[in-house]
Amino acid sequence: MQKRILHIDVNNAFLSWTAVDMLEKGATLDIRKIPAVIGGDEEARKGIVLAKSAPAKKMKIITGESLFQARKKCPSIQVFPGDFKLYRKMSNAMINIFLEYTDQIERFSIDECFLDMTHFVQSDEELIDKANEISIRIKNELKFTVNIGVAHNKLLAKMASDFEKPDRVHTLFENEIERKMWILPIEDLFMVGKKSGPKLRKLGIRTIGELAKQNSEDVTLKFGKMGILIWEYANGIDNSEVVCEEPEPKSIGNSVTLPYDTKDSERLYQIILSLSEQVAYRLRKQKLLATVVNVQIKTKNFETFSHQKKLGFATDETKEIYNLAKDLLTAIKKNYYIRLLGVRVDNLVKSEEHQLSFFEHKEDIKSKKIDKVMDKIKEKYGYDSIGHAGTLKEMSSKKFK
Numbered sequence: 289m290q291k292r293i294l295h296i297d298v299n300n301a302f303l304s305w306t307a308v309d310m311l312e313k314g315a316t317l318d319i320r321k322i323p324a325v326i327g328g329d330e331e332a333r334k335g336i337v338l339a340k341s342a343p344a345k346k347m348k349i350i351t352g353e354s355l356f357q358a359r360k361k362c363p364s365i366q367v368f369p370g371d372f373k374l375y376r377k378m379s380n381a382m383i384n385i386f387l388e389y390t391d392q393i394e395r396f397s398i399d400e401c402f403l404d405m406t407h408f409v410q411s412d413e414e415l416i417d418k419a420n421e422i423s424i425r426i427k428n429e430l431k432f433t434v435n436i437g438v439a440h441n442k443l444l445a446k447m448a449s450d451f452e453k454p455d456r457v458h459t460l461f462e463n464e465i466e467r468k469m470w471i472l473p474i475e476d477l478f479m480v481g482k483k484s485g486p487k488l489r490k491l492g493i494r495t496i497g498e499l500a501k502q503n504s505e506d507v508t509l510k511f512g513k514m515g516i517l518i519w520e521y522a523n524g525i526d527n528s529e530v531v532c533e534e535p536e537p538k539s540i541g542n543s544v545t546l547p548y549d550t551k552d553s554e555r556l557y558q559i560i561l562s563l564s565e566q567v568a569y570r571l572r573k574q575k576l577l578a579t580v581v582n583v584q585i586k587t588k589n590f591e592t593f594s595h596q597k598k599l600g601f602a603t604d605e606t607k608e609i610y611n612l613a614k615d616l617l618t619a620i621k622k623n624y625y626i627r628l629l630g631v632r633v634d635n636l637v638k639s640e641e642h643q644l645s646f647f648e649h650k651e652d653i654k655s656k657k658i659d660k661v662m663d664k665i666k667e668k669y670g671y672d673s674i675g676h677a678g679t680l681k682e683m684s685s686k687k688f689k
Contacts, residue, residue: 292415293530294403295437295445296422298382299454301399302326302339304432305378306368311431323347324366327355338370342454375399381430387537388632389418391574394530400449402442404530408542408566412438412461417545419457427455443526444469446478465524470497479518484511496522537574541582541632542566549588549625553618556626560617563631564610571633577602578633581609583616586628595620602637609633 298304303326307319323344328335335355347362359365379398386393392404409415419436426434433455437448440461447469448460460468475485477496491510493499499507500522507515520526542563550556560583571578582596595616599608613631 289406291440292405292409292412293439293442293445294405294415294419294422295396295439295442295449296382296386296401296403297435297437297449298399299433299435300339300341301378301432302370302375303341303368304339305375306371308378308431309371309374319366319368322366323349323362323364324368325349325355325358326370327358327367328370335367378430378432382426382434384538385422385425385429388539388541389422391537391540391570392530392532394532402445402530404532408570412459414544416457416459421543421545423455423457441524441526442528442530443478443521444524447476450476460524462524466497469524470495470500470522472496474499477518477521479514479521484514484518487511537576537636539632539634539636540567540570540574540576540578541630543584543628543630545628546626549627551621551623551625553621556617556621556629557614559629560613560631561606561610563629564613565606567631567633568604568606568609571604571636575639576636577604577639578609578636580634581612581616582632582634583613583620584628584630584632585617585620585624585626588625588627590627591624593620593624596634598635604639 300320303324304320306326311318320341321343322341324341325337325344326339327337337349337351337353337355337358340349340351344358344362344365347365349358349361349365355367375398379395383393383395383401386401386403390403390405390408392406394402394404396402405415405418409418416438419438423434423436426432435449435451435453435455436457437445437450438457438459438461439445439448444460444462444465448458451458451460451468458468472495474480474488474493474495477499480488487510488494488499493502499519502519504516504519507519509515511518544559544563546559567578578599579602580596580598582594584592584594586592597612597616599612603609609631617629
């Protein structure tokens with residue numbers, strides 16, 4: 289199955305997070321707009337630049353250099369201390385947004401993550417839409433910006449996120465490698481360090497494309513195991529998996545922007561079923577149960593409405609989530625033309641901590657068995673291999689991204 293991966297990298301993370309915190313506490317100056325850096329003990333001349341603002345970058349200040357050197361370049365530079373407790377809080381807030389899209393998250397560092405969206409989007413177009421949606425949500429809800437790389441493997445996604453900054457979404461699919469990646473200097477290739485870069489240039493290899501066109505055996509002879517790795521990377525080859533740390537989500541949700549505005553109830557109910565099925569599937573994968581269902585709509589006039597309701601019991605059943613979501617949609621859709629539809633579940637509890645009702649109906653037990661069988665088929669043949677009747681009808685129509 290074709291992987292669909294996002295790499296999300298916070299722009300000037302430590303400085304941006306400090307700026308957001310200062311503004312929330314009443315500051316009138318946004319330090320992202322002045323020459324500023326995050327650093328350590330400047331008086332002891334031991335501090336280094338951990339992050340810099342865009343104006344500081346224009347003054348040729350670089351991450352990792354000493355604050356003493358930075359001030360020589362820009363005497364008026366303002367230095368602010370790091371706050372790693374704050375940075376963890378900001379990073380976790382970002383993760384909580386990601387968990388509404390996928391549970392397959394690898395925290396590569398405190399300010400960058402890989403998201404495996406393979407089972408939660410149906411096309412590259414939808415993957416790009418989700419990347420843009422995540423970018424906008426982070427900017428609006430958390431008040432900082434990110435770069436997002438969109439690709440079919442982790443290497444290409446990471447390379448794409450390093451393209452033009454800040455606040456951008458870039459794709460790097462296989463048919464774009466020659467045009468977008470091969471033209472870059474060899475030092476821009478992931479895993480080509482300060483030592484291997486000059487060595488490659490001495491061999492006449494100045495760009496990523498020139499390395500990609502080398503004979504792999506020749507590169508391996510000169511650089512050993514690292515040689516075959518960087519040759520594969522230059523050709524966009526990477527089979528590594530997104531390694532998840534299994535964080536516990538506070539909510540799980542999914543949404544879809546429709547290709548055209550509609551108020552057709554039958555079509556909207558089919559989409560609600562598809563979204564409910566994806567949400568329930570993720571609940572079961574993480575061994576969680578939901579007690580609250582929330583439905584959100586966005587109208588053609590970009591008005592947003594949402595309703596939520598508590599279930600009478602904790603559940604991970606597609607049928608139960610769909611039935612309540614359908615009722616909630618009926619209550620809010622009125623006569624609106626809808627352009628975006630979303631389903632989210634909240635107040636999650638661990639399934640092993642939940643005691644099943646002694647009076648559980650046979651129909652409920654049957655529904656659970658159906659969900660489990662379908663989950664096994666999805667795991668073996670891919671998420672889109674099976675679905676409830678309405679879901680399959682919606683997917684086969686290919687009407688929504």
